[in-house]
Amino acid sequence: MPKAPSTNATRLLRQAGVLYAEHLYRYEERGGTAVSARELGVDEHAVIKTLVMEDETGAPLVVLMHGDREVSTKELARQLSVKSVSPCKPDTANRHSGYLVGGTSPLGTRKPMPVHAEATIFDLDRVYLNGGSRGFLVGLDPKDLDRVLTIHRVSVAIP
Secondary structure (H helix, E strand, C coil), X not given: CCCCCCCHHHHXXXXXXXXXXXXXXXXXXXXXXXXXXXXXXXXXXXXXXXEEEEECCCCEEEEEEECCCEECHHHHHHHHCCCCEEECCHHHHHHHHCCCCCCCCCCCCCCCCCEEEXXXXXXXXCEEEEEEECCEEEEECXXXXXHHCCEEEECCEEC
């Protein structure tokens, strides 16, 4: 069995004393959360995607969303009191986060960015989010995310 990588995300979790499980899976280009959920045998709703977005001024932000939902960027902009929010281009997202798209974690990002999470994520007992490398998720209690990140809750999910 291959060993899970040590990343900025896992170092941050260990430093904060967060209990988490490491889950490796075979990464598929453009497979998204459907692939990781299938490979790990978990509900895609509990697989949380980390999206790097920017407002109209180019200020970056992170959005955490259920794998089986999309983000209403119009509603997000309204809730953040900005004109618009859009996904960053992959190379811009990589530069902001320090991670490759497909392996982006909200934990241990290169640049501090505000983190906005769909409020219903915190209703789950366990979530799976990227551990900072493609094909690597960490499973943890979503309450622990609140301990290690400053999270702003939003309601911007599109079914």
